[in-house]
Amino acid sequence: MTGRDPSANEYDSGVDLTYPPEAEAFRGEIRAWLEESLPAGWFDSNFEMSNEERRRFNDSWTEKLFAGGWICAGWPREYGGRGLSLMDQVVLNEEFARAGAPLRADFFGDTLVGPTILQWGSDEQKREFIPGILRGTIGWCQGFSEPDSGSDLASLKTSAVLDGDEWIINGQKVWTTQAQHADYVFLLTRTDPDAEAHAGISYLLVPMKQSGVDVRPITQVDGTAEFNEVFFTNARCPKANVVGGVNNGWKVAMTTLGFERGSSSTTGYRRFLKEWQSVVAEARRVERARDPLVRDALVRAWSLIKIMEINGYRSLTDALRGSHDAARLGACNKMFWSEAHRSSSNLAVNILGMSGQILTGHGPDDSLTSGSRRGRADYPVSEIQAAFFFSRSETIWGGTAEIQRNIIGERALGLPKEPKVSAT
16 A cells, blocks of 8 residues: 555646636545654555554544544534535545545445435435444445346336335346445335336345345456345335335436545546556566557557546536536546446556466455455455456446447437347
């Protein structure tokens, strides 16, 4: 684990981005807090942490974030946040990213279901769930995709039938990240089988720790297993755990997906830039950096990262202006970065050649770049190999590249909808 990357600005385009004076003043506050709170030497170019030092840092850092008021800082003050404006949230993300300092990585709780409950939930639901999300005492997973209902989410078949004060749930979900660790799943179920596809769906908060829920990990080729199949067999959920009203789940789910695709608009590109810099270093190490074809490919990969950065600012501008172009921009951005990352990870492996087929990692103690994926000891992938494997999934989750193209064609270009495949 390293601190702030001293070469982070080496490839900056020099674009003049002027933020409001109050946002820049807030930036100074965040920067001062980080400099005071991070370990000594964090900003040195040669800063390193041992595994034991990293564990101690992780154990104490979340409490420091709470004390500083940086966890869920955009939430209303009455629910434990700081009520930050969108601009201030952007500045917060930027400063933590520039310092290489982690914000709490509870993506499902902090970024997805928490804001959804704040927007759609009842007062009782907010009192029950928001404190646990804020303190990190409730783990969450997302139950949307099914074996035959991933891209066409409205065709889902998991059902919930009301039985007194409880919903009885039957069905299956797949690619459910972190389901094996979750306490609750925010689940899309069909509660009215006779309604039109989008109209008969409800959004439930379902306890995972019960006999009617069976979680089966899906082991990937590199030994990781954060994805799961989840089977519901007469699983139970309190009647009161419907968010946004019965049969209104589609609208609620689109809100959740909006949070997923709209967060960290000006910092998302940074992980790809950091990865690209490591690929350049590897090209130099294996003495291929002077190969004209390799240099051309590296420049092309860098140009795609700069487009990601610019697209992020376009999304931020759209949100600040309230021009409601999020669906089109979200589809464009998601399709672009996922395909660009897949291409760059292919390039990285190709640069390494046959040596890229050799497992050079150090097993589960390594903290890998792609979501801290930890493999098993007998399949020790390197960071580049982990990124290569993970990039395969990125063009699928959150909406496949094919579906993103449909959205762009229909909503941005005004093309007719894609004909449905006949069942006969």
